[in-house]
Amino acid sequence: MKKSLLALAALGAFAGVAHAQSSVTLYGIIDEGFNFNTNAGGSHLYNLSSGELQGSRWGLRGTEDLGGGLKAIFVLENGxxxxxxxxxxxxxLFGRQAFVGLSSQAGTVTLGRQYDSVVDYVGPLEVGDQWGGYIAAHPGDLDNFNNAYRTNNTVKYTSSNYGGLTFGGTYSFGGQSGNFTGNQIWSLGAGYNNGPLQLAAAYLNSRTPAASGGLFNNGGTATAANAAVTNTIYSGFASANTYQVIGAGGAYTFGAATIGATYSNIRFGNLGSAFASPFKGQSATFNNGEVNFKYQLTPALLVGAAYDYTRGTQVEGNSRAQYHQGALGIDYFLSKRTDVYVTGVYQHATGDTVNAAGDVVAATANINNLTPSTSQNQFTARVGIRHKF
Structure with a gap:
């Protein structure tokens, strides 16, 4: 009798495995275009570049139904x-994302290389994550809204959707023997998306972000701590012990038009911790505000405009650096998967800042992910094509 019961139990288990539903999807984006930059290190620059509107990528996304509403999931995404x-x-190899986890009605838990809560919740509301691409992101993407930095060794929780409300958080283990908080990164966020209204808020905290394995330096290429940040807007503050971002945003759609806004407060605390700085123990703070607008002229044609203002309250000995940035864009969809677009971004800098060597210098323009300007001004334009598969 016992043997019969064991046999039936074993057959039932195998039957459950045989009927489990699973799928793997191959997906990707190819984004390519021609650029013009008025001041790249003092000269005009004409070049092709990849992945401006969205990063060029391919990935594998998989799910397996484990029964009872529980699913196993994974994503491997290459840039x-x-x-x-x-x-x-x-x-x-899978530098964009690489994680595995479980999902149920109680939410989703994943482990691996992932996006923080600022990226997940507030990022989609800034123009850089919409029609503007990375050149229209906030100067230097200093608040990480445009996902300049990803988190390794991360445990992530994402809630289910409760009438448009979602929330979640991440914790990244620093992996330092005898120093539990070394290089740690954590974030919390929440978003509401119901009908025409979108709202979001998030918090990000990173210890020693420019140290080896830290948030600014986890891609595997920088050989020196201060080489992890090349953008002149905040390269002089990368020695901080703590990098902190508080962000919020909202958008409202009426008819074919959408108006949105974001705000972020960025603090580089206790300079001189990751590497030497003449401003040891001091802190630098930036405040950033953006307003954006887009209009769907036809089902195939989108136009957009945005203005962004960044103000730095920085270390003693220099005035407050300020950055004014405007962006315009047109996106035309040839099909559901292929579009062509034109984007233009202008940035103007005033005041003083601190360079990577710790010297107080005049602030210069540096549009995100481009070669810094040698003057207060920089303009770039791009004509591109994007295909999704």
């Missing part, structure tokens, strides 16, 4: 450069 075929994100 690449269309122009030369090289890997993105510092040469990592």
């Amino acid at each position: 690449f450069d269309v122009n030369n075929g090289k890997l993105g994100q510092g040469g990592l």
